[in-house]
Amino acid sequence: MSNLSEIVDSLEHRIGALLNKHEKLKKANAELEEELTVLKSKQLQFENEIEVWVDKCNSLKLANSMLGSDQHKRETKLKINALVREIDQCITQLSE
Template sequence: MSNIEDIVDALDKKISKVLQNNDVLKETNLKLSQEQAQYHSTIKNQELEIKAWKDKYNTLKMANTILGSDEDKRETKLKINALIREIDHCIGQLSE
């Protein structure tokens, strides 16, 4: 009988350890999931910030070309012509 009781006690201890480890792993998993969500949020914010900086860069580049920097005169002329065509197209649609 004592042998069976020893086996049951050992089994009970092992089950208890497994349950404790399971609880610890669940807590760790929850913490990691929260960190992952936080990192995803940070990444989205950084992507939005990068997009905003790219837009600002393009706006600044356009302003520099309009101001007549020698490097981008051709590009400036092309952009101005594109804007004029777009305005003409809008005026044409309003006339109809």
């Protein structure tokens, strides 16, 4: 009989330890999920910021080339040609 009570006590102790560990893991998981949410938000913010800076960089390159900078003349000519083609397409569509 005492052997049975020892087994039951041992099981109770193990179950208690498992429940305790389960609660700790649930808390850690919740903290990690919250951290993940914050990090995803920051990532989106940084991606948007990068996009803004890339646009600014491209605008500056275009402005430099228009000011006579030899460094980006080819890119500017290509961009102007693309814009002219786009305008021509719009005119064609309007005349149809």
